[in-house]
Amino acid sequence: xxxxxxxxxxxxxxxxxxxxxxxxxxxxxxxxxxxxxxxxxxxxxxxxxxxxxxxxxxxxxxxxxxxxxxxxxxxxxxxxxxxxxxxxxxxxxxxxxxxxxxxxxxxxxxxxxxxxxxxxxxxxxxxxxxxxxxxxxxxxxxxxxxxxxxxxxxxxxxxxxxxxxxxxxxxxxxxxxxxxxxxxxxxxxxxxxxxxxxxxxxxxxxxxxxxxxxxxxxxxxxxxxxxxxxxxxxxxxxxxxxxxxxxxxxxxxxxxxxxxxxxxxxxxxxxxxxxxxxxxxxxxxxxxxxxxxxxxxxxxxxxxxxxxxxxxxxxxxxxxxxxxxxxxxxxxxxxxxxxxxxxxxxxxxxxxxxxxxxxxxxxxxxxxxxxxxxxxxxxxxxxxxxxxxx
Amino acid sequence: xxxxxxxxxxxxxxxxxxxxxxxxxxxxxxxxxxxxxxxxxxxxxxxxxxxxxxxxxxxxxxxxxxxxxxxxxxxxxxxxxxxxxxxxxxxxxxxxxxxxxxxxxxxxxxxxxxxxxxxxxxxxxxxxxxxxxxxxxxxxxxxxxxxxxxxxxxxxxxxxxxxxxxxxxxxxxxxxxxxxxxxxxxxxxxxxxxxxxxxxxxxxxxxxxxxxxxxxxxxxxxxxxxxxxxxxxxxxxxxxxxxxxxxxxxxxxxxxxxxxxxxxxxxxxxxxxxxxxxxxxxxxxxxxxxxxxxxxxxxxxxxxxxxxxxxxxxxxxxxxxxxxxxxxxxxxxxxxxxxxxxxxxxxxxxxxxxxxxxxxxxxxxxxxxxxxxxxxxxxxxxxxxxxxxx
Numbered sequence: 001x002x003x004x005x006x007x008x009x010x011x012x013x014x015x016x017x018x019x020x021x022x023x024x025x026x027x028x029x030x031x032x033x034x035x036x037x038x039x040x041x042x043x044x045x046x047x048x049x050x051x052x053x054x055x056x057x058x059x060x061x062x063x064x065x066x067x068x069x070x071x072x073x074x075x076x077x078x079x080x081x082x083x084x085x086x087x088x089x090x091x092x093x094x095x096x097x098x099x100x101x102x103x104x105x106x107x108x109x110x111x112x113x114x115x116x117x118x119x120x121x122x123x124x125x126x127x128x129x130x131x132x133x134x135x136x137x138x139x140x141x142x143x144x145x146x147x148x149x150x151x152x153x154x155x156x157x158x159x160x161x162x163x164x165x166x167x168x169x170x171x172x173x174x175x176x177x178x179x180x181x182x183x184x185x186x187x188x189x190x191x192x193x194x195x196x197x198x199x200x201x202x203x204x205x206x207x208x209x210x211x212x213x214x215x216x217x218x219x220x221x222x223x224x225x226x227x228x229x230x231x232x233x234x235x236x237x238x239x240x241x242x243x244x245x246x247x248x249x250x251x252x253x254x255x256x257x258x259x260x261x262x263x264x265x266x267x268x269x270x271x272x273x274x275x276x277x278x279x280x281x282x283x284x285x286x287x288x289x290x291x292x293x294x295x296x297x298x299x300x301x302x303x304x305x306x307x308x309x310x311x312x313x314x315x316x317x318x319x320x321x322x323x324x325x326x327x328x329x330x331x332x333x334x335x336x337x338x339x340x341x342x343x344x345x346x347x348x349x350x351x352x353x354x355x356x357x358x359x360x361x362x363x364x365x366x367x368x369x370x371x372x373x374x375x376x377x378x379x380x381x382x383x384x385x386x387x388x389x390x
Numbered sequence: 391x392x393x394x395x396x397x398x399x400x401x402x403x404x405x406x407x408x409x410x411x412x413x414x415x416x417x418x419x420x421x422x423x424x425x426x427x428x429x430x431x432x433x434x435x436x437x438x439x440x441x442x443x444x445x446x447x448x449x450x451x452x453x454x455x456x457x458x459x460x461x462x463x464x465x466x467x468x469x470x471x472x473x474x475x476x477x478x479x480x481x482x483x484x485x486x487x488x489x490x491x492x493x494x495x496x497x498x499x500x501x502x503x504x505x506x507x508x509x510x511x512x513x514x515x516x517x518x519x520x521x522x523x524x525x526x527x528x529x530x531x532x533x534x535x536x537x538x539x540x541x542x543x544x545x546x547x548x549x550x551x552x553x554x555x556x557x558x559x560x561x562x563x564x565x566x567x568x569x570x571x572x573x574x575x576x577x578x579x580x581x582x583x584x585x586x587x588x589x590x591x592x593x594x595x596x597x598x599x600x601x602x603x604x605x606x607x608x609x610x611x612x613x614x615x616x617x618x619x620x621x622x623x624x625x626x627x628x629x630x631x632x633x634x635x636x637x638x639x640x641x642x643x644x645x646x647x648x649x650x651x652x653x654x655x656x657x658x659x660x661x662x663x664x665x666x667x668x669x670x671x672x673x674x675x676x677x678x679x680x681x682x683x684x685x686x687x688x689x690x691x692x693x694x695x696x697x698x699x700x701x702x703x704x705x706x707x708x709x710x711x712x713x714x715x716x717x718x719x720x721x722x723x724x725x726x727x728x729x730x731x732x733x734x735x736x737x738x739x740x741x742x743x744x745x746x747x748x749x750x751x752x753x754x755x756x757x758x759x760x761x762x763x764x765x766x767x768x769x770x771x772x773x774x775x776x777x778x779x780x
Contacts, residue, residue, distance in 0.1 A: 024436060025437075032653065032656060042410050047417065047424075049735045051737075053729075054413050058410075082472040084652070085633070085652035119629075217437055219655035220609075240510070242510065243506050244472065262475035262476075263474060263599065264608070265655075267608075267658075268658070
């Protein structure tokens, strides 16, 4: 034992921390969703090195599966070594250069995050407005483009904070391209659960997280860029402000060279591979259909309980069901009861909708009739405890 | 099937990717190291949400275990949501503000990475020189401080590219503190394997990776800052240039608020917890002793084979043994033979030492007599094939 340590007051005894025994939750919040047993099993696979020839093959396979899931032929389709916000910052931090202007939406929580990332990248930020809970209107977008002539336009395809799906994506990308701007789509809550066609819809850059409709533990996050976007990245005058997320360096690792940049999160790549295999086995279009079908039952069930959806039917987001909290009901008490009595996670509202809605996910492996029955039964009980009977 | 897709040339058929069956490697390279079966098992634990009260407890436990392993009382001790380079950039990108000067070493690969990160953070970079394969000399450091008066000084405690351990850390930190600078230590290849006493040695900020001496899959990376360093972070005039790695925002999640910032890599935190429990069970000082003992046998065995260590004994780094490639021996052919015939990973040199050395790790769960015997036997065979008999 070190006397100097004792003087410094550092406790030499190791902390006593018991075996890992987290509760067995059913995850029906905004993510993570329930992970498929095959994906959990893949995570316990012993590791190979991140430069091992066998890992290079695995990288190829993951890229191919990601392209299928994104519906793209983009060469630059990779998992970023971090959670969804890392792929988001990789997209924004590489596309936006000092002197660029980025147009971001105001209709949800994640447009605000885009703004902060673009400013930190050295960009000017301008906004296209729509109320929280509504999609962007192409007319407003056209006006914003005419006024600001932004270089980059970001929008949220599936807004996790409001439960709103942005319709008519090709209309938005057409407007942007008419003004020579590049389009970044936040697909965190849509990839693998809601129709998304990156190439066909003219999306230049799309990013996502694995722990939503892909039902994969967070840690390696999908990103795709077309050649036009990658050309801008590779032609930057100033290096991106993050070394870790510099796509011109990541290109060396994920591209033809396979040269060392950083240690990839090997196990998370294994898991993503297995999660994407499940997507391929099911078929992407059938997977979208399943989400609509199962979440449709959830929505109908919620309405039967006397609850009202936050989003109108035409913008309803199957993967994230935002439900209005009825008058007189304590949203937090319901959430706590579901967690304590049912080991069931749903979430409160975020930002401007805090206290007004619950957010009930229906994503990936959680988008099953069993989970829907369970959340409806539990919610009925919790609402009854609050004196609400629809 | 979509006709437009067919027109765009996107193959509608899902890729056929088989079951995950990576080879069963023995990992004796510079990381990842072999993962303990208990840690692999922890990774297949079903997830709870990243804001679940039970996860908050797990976060507390991981922080406590990290403090024990770093030998620190620092409140700001967290796993960063990414691999080791993410914790590195979190340290540098938050500590270095535009207008600051950072002093970095030239004696290995990772000083160059520090330079790139500090420049991207908006800092000026100056250098303190030492040849690759030698530690920093306090006399040179004193001179560099007198000349440049840097605000931040970074050094590499255990240089993975050269196999050199920086001795006399308290001398270095004293010089920096006499000049009112903050000290960042790269402990990627020392934490949990080589004596490291963050508080006692006056290190202000230390970062590491989990896949080296902690034998944990990469994805959540240790970082610790003392109050003095955190005060600088919280008093910045300009926000850090990465949103994802902004410690003032991460403080909201890992500090008392437990408010949402980003989705933590839950499974990687589970794994890190289990890996750190193994450290606590063994006892940190015994763990350092084991690394010296087992790697000492490795070093003796290598010398018995007629090989020469790259680092002199006094700077020998037990966790990363850099061995000179003998004249007339093809380093790549030996590496390939070990991988193909023995399922055994060791690595070539990096940067200035490419072709001159092999790098043989002896880290965490890989630091076992069994692995040492195996690598020595395999190497003896591979060298004989090259006509080398010591």
